[in-house]
Amino acid sequence: MSAILGSLRRLIKLFEENSIPYMVTGGYALPFYGRVRATVDVDLAVSITGDKGFDHLLASLREASFEPTICSPRNPLIIVVDRKKGTETEIWLRPDGIFFDDETLRRRRKAELGRDLSAWIVSAEDFIVSKLARPDRGAVDEQDVKSVLVRQGAELDTEYLQKRAKQAGVLAVLQAIQAS
């Protein structure tokens, strides 16, 4: 198993043992819905509430040999370094464009990442919106979205996608990509 996947396995175990709702987002979720492209960035979104939840998350991470490098409840993300493997993972407390509510969590899907390793993956619709809502959105993000739209086709819940895209203010961009 690769170092990155090994780290991911330990993080998922940590979240599940501590009943922290999570989901894989970004480049590691893409191959489930769209094109296949290489990336080293591992993004996870976690749902925690309040300072107590935040402190509990940090303590759990440190206990499992993950060192948070940037950590403030005011920051949308925490970057953690796996002291055992030397890899980095981005843990998002407020992922771009994603309204981390019950519906988002309900729409996650469980996917196999490897032998004896399954994880919650962001829904295809929330994946699209989070890609488009990135403040530093680039051509690659738009290509990722296009690939998901093409591969998922009629499988997408258009009503939900429209609702979330509107909430995130990216409806027009979505329309333009769909039309291209």
Next chain:
Amino acid sequence: MLKYQFLHFFLVISFLKGNKMSLEQKAQILQAAAATTSGVRDLVETLNWKTSNVVSLLREMSNERLIEMQQATPSKPGRPKKYIVPTLLGLELLEAYGKMKILPLRARKEDLERAAKDALYACRLAANGHSTFQIFLELNAIVRNIRVSSQAH
């Protein structure tokens, strides 16, 4: 506000259904009808499309309340002429379509076309029983090896 919500909904549903061509055509009809008083025959001449296509689109657009057929006051004997008039919703759609057309994307058209092709390849891989996530891990490993070997030289 509700009207705009409907408009956005209409645009999204049209796009997501892959109805791009039809949307473009509807926008062209709205543009032509807004520019001058037009009957069906006038539109067919202006747009240079098949009459059956124009009639079918007009029927659809009327159902969607994008246009209204208004009857002209007859000045001479015979069947009174009907004119196509865009509704307020139709005009808003036209405006939104115009804005959308000029919306700047970071990706070029060919980048998005390439992404669509890659997506279809991923579909074929999955259809042939491959796990696209495993292929992704393999690709990552290849890229990593190339980086390591290029750094070693």
